[in-house]
Amino acid sequence: MAAEYLKFVDVTKCDGCRACMVACKNWNDLPPEYEEFQGSIQSHEQLTAHTWNVLTFNEQETTNGGFEWLFRHQSCLHCVQAGCEKACPEDAISHTKFGSVVVDADKCVGCGYCVQGCQFNVISLATYKDKRGKEYRKAQKCTLCTDRLEQGLQPACVTACHTDCLIYDEREAVLSEANSRLLQVKDRFPNANIYNPQGIKGTTTVYLLADKPSVYGLPENPKVALSQVVWKDYAQPIGKAMLGVTTMAVIGAVISNSIAKVKNGDKGVDHHE
Amino acid sequence: MSTDNQHYEELQKRIEQTSHNWASRIEGTDIVIAKGSGGTFPLIPQLQLDINTERYHTFIHELLTLLELEQPSLAKEYSLLRQSLHESLLKEWFEASVATNFFYFEEYAKNLSIAKWLPFFIAEHATRPFLQKLVLDHKEELDLADHQHGCVACGEPARLAIISKKGKKELICPRCNYSWQEKKISCAHCGTEDHTKIEILKLEGQENEQIHICDSCKGYTKVIDVRKMIKKESPQLLDHKSIHLDYIAQERGYGIPTKAVTH
Structure with missing residues (x-):
């Protein structure tokens, strides 16, 4: 189901301040992660289980031989048809009424299928230790600040953005703004495009990119693997239904056998006499 | 977080939608200013107004109809109120409502043997669209006034402020919608800008809500x-x-400080 509200990321307005990253860490109480220098001013190489949004810095040569940064606020896109959700064998990943894709930590068994299922390399496994020192893993990723949305507040990254690069608004308003911004930036960025891939029935985070998706490390036309769709949408429900039918059949058989046994038992007594 | 129950909040939303609809129906000819304020504030209570009482009556009827549907348990009281309202009374009601004359409405309720809050509640909501229209018409004049103690348009004490898109503290009147800017560290009641007198209370887990309290006049503003x-x-x-x-x-x-402190 398409979300009523969308998050819009207009990368052409981003100035790379990273306030969104700080706000995310702050609100979600995520620990800092120290990384080696990667040869770029990008702070983290990629999203991790404890860093749910990263500002990517792509160095780009302009047509006149100049240089410019292409920034992108990278976080979960909250796909309408989410690969992670389809891959999860425990039904631990689901959509909320806000269109956000969230992980139920109680159901997650840390199998890591969701990590394989996500085409955007967003979801990862965090390792924790319980009181006895036993290690266990849980899938972690951006929640679109669902806890804030429930309180009527915008996602933390959106409230921190000072250039209005990040907007959270009604679907129609966002899509209209995206189209009008696309027209405005076409002169400067001829390859500019709106990234809302229909192969996965759209996303709850819509991007206005200054260049082709692949330049930003995004798949051009992502699709959820057919095997995952068949597994999740057909095989699993049928399997569960079959399990129910089988269980009912076994229970029915036990009951009917018991009744028959009682009747036969009576006859047996008569027979021996 | 809200102390309102869900049903009451829904009712308020419906009243608000109805009120919004009324505001758009008020025409320029519905309010005639018979006598000006003479440059004194709050502005609206000083004006001598001739309003289209027929429209005012319609608003009251529409509100009563809405409430009858929402709160059928009070249907009898609504009916009594509806029957009592005659054309000749409407001007009186409007004037008493603009002046927030609680005594008038309490007496009215007493005579009808209905809940004492009811006549004022109805009159107040039906009056607000007129106040809001007057604010729009007199915005420039109001902006020039010295904002003291409360709303310079309708006289409501200041109690609510928002942090607007530009990050400014904007006091806003929930009655007539008039808004004016104040310094962030200042008291909306006594005007003190002494940072040792003003405290900001924040609620845990409610990051968009604050209470600005003033130890100088013991006033507060919700922000x-x-x-x-x-x-x-x-x-x-x-x-x-x-x-x-x-x-x-x-x-x-x-x-809300009772002493009229000015700034």
């Missing part, structure tokens, strides 16, 4: 950061939804 909110609520709904902030401030001994 809502609407930049962080998904839906932009009307001042009336913001006021209702933040009623828990009033409780917190009043339990700590702060209130």
Whole structure:
């Protein structure tokens, strides 16, 4: 189901301040992660289980031989048809009424299928230790600040953005703004495009990119693997239904056998006499 | 967080939608200013107004119809009120409502043997669209006034402020929608800018809500950061939804200063 509200990321307005990253860490109480220098001013190489949004810095040569940064606020896109959700064998990943894709930590068994299922390399496994020192893993990723949305507040990254690069608004308003911004930036960025891939029935985070998706490390036309769709949408429900039918059949058989046994038992007594 | 129950909040939303609809129906000829304020503020209570009482009557009837549907248990009281309202009384009602004359409405309720809050509640809501129209018509004049103690348009004491998109503290009147800017560290009641006298109370887990309290005049203002909110609520709904902030401030001994302190 398409979300009523969308998050819009207009990368052409981003100035790379990273306030969104700080706000995310702050609100979600995520620990800092120290990384080696990667040869770029990008702070983290990629999203991790404890860093749910990263500002990517792509160095780009302009047509006149100049240089410019292409920034992108990278976080979960909250796909309408989410690969992670389809891959999860425990039904631990689901959509909320806000269109956000969230992980139920109680159901997650840390199998890591969701990590394989996500085409955007967003979801990862965090390792924790319980009181006895036993290690266990849980899938972690951006929640679109669902806890804030429930309180009527915008996602933390959106409230921190000072250039209005990040907007959270009604679907129609966002899509209209995206189209009008696309027209405005076409002169400067001829390859500019709106990234809302229909192969996965759209996303709850819509991007206005200054260049082709692949330049930003995004798949051009992502699709959820057919095997995952068949597994999740057909095989699993049928399997569960079959399990129910089988269980009912076994229970029915036990009951009917018991009744028959009682009747036969009576006859047996008569027979021996 | 809100202390309102869900049903009451829904009712307020419906009243607010109805009121919004009324505001759009008021025409320029519906309010005639018979006599000006003579440059004194608050402006609207000083004006001598001739309003289209037929429209005012329609608003009252529409509100009563809405309430009859929402609260059938009070249908008898609504019916009594509806029957009592004659054309000749409407002007009186409007004037008493503009002047927030509680005594008049309490007496009215007493005579009809109905709940004492009811006539004022009805009159007040039907009056607000007229006040809002007057504010729009006199915006420039009001902006030039010295904002003292409360709303310079209708006289309502200041109690609610928002942090607007530009990050400014904007006091807003939930009655007539008039808004004016104040310094962030300043008291809306006595005007002190002494930072040692002003405290900002923040609620745990409610990052967009604050209470600005003043130890100089013992006044308080609820401040809502609407930049962080998904839906932009009307001042009336913001006021209702933040009623828990009033409780917190009043339990700590702060209130709306009765002494008219100016700044």
